[in-house]
């Protein structure tokens with residue numbers, strides 16, 4: 001069975017962009033792939049985190065994975081820092097990553113601007129991500145578009161290592177379905193929906209209440225005109241809402257266009273609000289049940305870490321041998 005790995009940083013509130021761009025894909029792909037669903041806490045600390053909030057976010061992210069349908073019986077759910085091989089292989093790869101490659105990373109450039117002080121971890125972040133992926137001999141990495149460049153780097157590091165030391169790592173592919181790869185902010189369709197947005201009106205959080213969901217959709221920015229037509233260039237705000245609608249309802253934005261011919265923005269937004277409430281309510285109920293049973297969540301994480309450690313350790317050992325460590 002092919003191997004699939006992906007992860008999310010527990011660095012804030014998960015939103016429908018994370019869901020459509022990542023988690024939803026994983027739940028579908030886990031039927032045909034062996035899925036490793038990681039909570040990327042080592043990545044989260046590349047910008048300052050408050051310890052109590054981080055701990056809570058790690059647990060919340062785990063519960064959201066499960067509530068959204070990642071099946072712990074089938075897939076491996078684990079916390080990155082529970083598998084020391086990530087940091088170890090990350091270090092090895094750091095010693096062979098050209099500085100220029102890291103300087104080119106657009107996420108680094110964006111994130112750097114938002115920090116008052118920038119630390120080395122933020123710069124080296126993509127190298128750790130390469131280690132995450134390569135340790136599991138991953139075939140496919142399902143992510144949103146913002147991670148594309150990091151996957152390119154992962155591929156180039158794997159090739160560089162294999163060329164120098166002999167076949168060690170599988171070369172992974174990204175899986176980035178275009179419709180949901182880049183969900184834009186509801187308050188600004190020129191910027192992606194983001195956990196770290198200044199305003200909570202930028203996103204629909206997976207745990208927003210029904211009233212919050214309805215309110216945020218209602219006040220979402222729209223474009224001039226009043227037709228519901230799918231036009232990325234001329235109507236980026238409505239196009240974004242249509243992609244969200246299509247992804248949750250199943251189907252294509254063109255279907256929505258037909259369905260809403262002659263109807264108003266407010267009809268469409270009302271239905272979108274109700275659709276989101278309908279789709280997110282069962283997830284929220286499962287989340288609530290899980291939060292009443294933290295021991296079962298910890299148990300899933302312990303089992304996940306055991307399995308992940310076994311596989312990761314094997315690849316790390318192979319890489320260490322290849323580079324001449326005495327193992």
Ligand code: TYM
Pocket residue numbers: 005006007008009010017018019020021022040043128129132133141142143144145146147180181182183184192193194
């Ligand atoms: P993170 O935590 O920023 O985002 C998690 C996932 O959500 C996707 N995403 C979006 N997709 C569509 N529209 C959006 N507005 C949107 N915002 C976020 C991201 O593309 C991502 O798939 N570096 C990663 C975490 C990571 C990882 C890995 C991923 C660490 N190691 C190994 C894959 C493989 C990150 O910061 O994601």
